[in-house]
Amino acid sequence: MRLEGKTTLVTGGGSGIGRSICELFAREGSRVVCVDLREERARETVEGFVDNGHALALSADVSQAESVRAMTEQALDAMGTVDILVNNAAIAVGDDILSIDEDVWNLNLNVVLGSVYLCSRALLPQMLERGSGVVVNISSVNGLTGLGEEGYSAAKAGVLNLTRNMAIKYAQRGVRVNAICPGTVRTPIWNDIVREDPQVFERLEKWYPLGRVGEPEDISRAALFLASDDASWITGEVLNVDGGLMSGLFAMSQDLNLELFNKERKD
Numbered sequence: 001m002r003l004e005g006k007t008t009l010v011t012g013g014g015s016g017i018g019r020s021i022c023e024l025f026a027r028e029g030s031r032v033v034c035v036d037l038r039e040e041r042a043r044e045t046v047e048g049f050v051d052n053g054h055a056l057a058l059s060a061d062v063s064q065a066e067s068v069r070a071m072t073e074q075a076l077d078a079m080g081t082v083d084i085l086v087n088n089a090a091i092a093v094g095d096d097i098l099s100i101d102e103d104v105w106n107l108n109l110n111v112v113l114g115s116v117y118l119c120s121r122a123l124l125p126q127m128l129e130r131g132s133g134v135v136v137n138i139s140s141v142n143g144l145t146g147l148g149e150e151g152y153s154a155a156k157a158g159v160l161n162l163t164r165n166m167a168i169k170y171a172q173r174g175v176r177v178n179a180i181c182p183g184t185v186r187t188p189i190w191n192d193i194v195r196e197d198p199q200v201f202e203r204l205e206k207w208y209p210l211g212r213v214g215e216p217e218d219i220s221r222a223a224l225f226l227a228s229d230d231a232s233w234i235t236g237e238v239l240n241v242d243g244g245l246m247s248g249l250f251a252m253s254q255d256l257n258l259e260l261f262n263k264e265r266k267d
Contacts, residue, residue, distance in 0.1 A: 004029030012089030014041025016187030020216035062115035092152035108151030131174035167236030183242030209244030
């Protein structure tokens with residue numbers, strides 16, 4: 001087991017990617033602290049591996065400093081240490097900056113980027129004191145290019161810059177910091193959209209060279225690699241787990257190749 005003897009804290013662990021990370025890390029031997037805004041969802045995540053003190057479900061608003069402070073105290077009191085922090089909590093509301101009011105804009109920044117700052121600030125000191133630790137930040141392909149959802153996307157871009165700065169600053173003190181940029185992942189956040197548009201994933205698949213959207217397990221397996229000793233010489237990196245989406249303009253290249261093929265046939 002790749003994480004035996006470790007303790008992992010996962011924010012946004014009550015569903016989707018966060019739940020998958022909690023479940024996989026537990027199978028790999030880690031004790032897990034699952035943090036979610038809704039405690040019942042956190043409890044549902046850990047109910048299968050809560051025995052023997054191997055899991056803890058906590059409720060916290062990770063966009064608020066006092067809530068993070070209380071959550072950190074509970075986690076450290078119960079587990080003693082946190083070796084791995086996975087900053088996964090996120091929200092995506094609003095789109096065009098001309099229609100997003102200040103409260104919605106700030107909500108995106110506070111949850112997506114602010115939570116990384118607050119949780120890292122809270123848990124880094126005990127990692128630095130031990131001289132070891134890992135932070136894995138879940139960003140997004142939205143943080144790499146223009147895909148709409150301006151508030152969310154800007155915050156995810158901020159996560160990438162913060163990842164690199166933390167990695168440089170704390171590398172010589174034994175802490176590694178990396179980020180993952182998922183593409184479209186089939187999670188419960190899409191449920192309302194799927195109910196209105198059952199074919200949405202089928203339409204999105206055409207943008208992905210590997211021919212499908214992602215599953216939560218695609219992201220959790222990447223997070224496991226970065227959290228484990230297999231990645232012991234990797235820090236400050238951004239790992240795109242996106243089915244090839246960011247490698248190029250796939251749909252455009254297909255159209256161009258089709259045009260070239262048709263031209264050659266005519267010639």
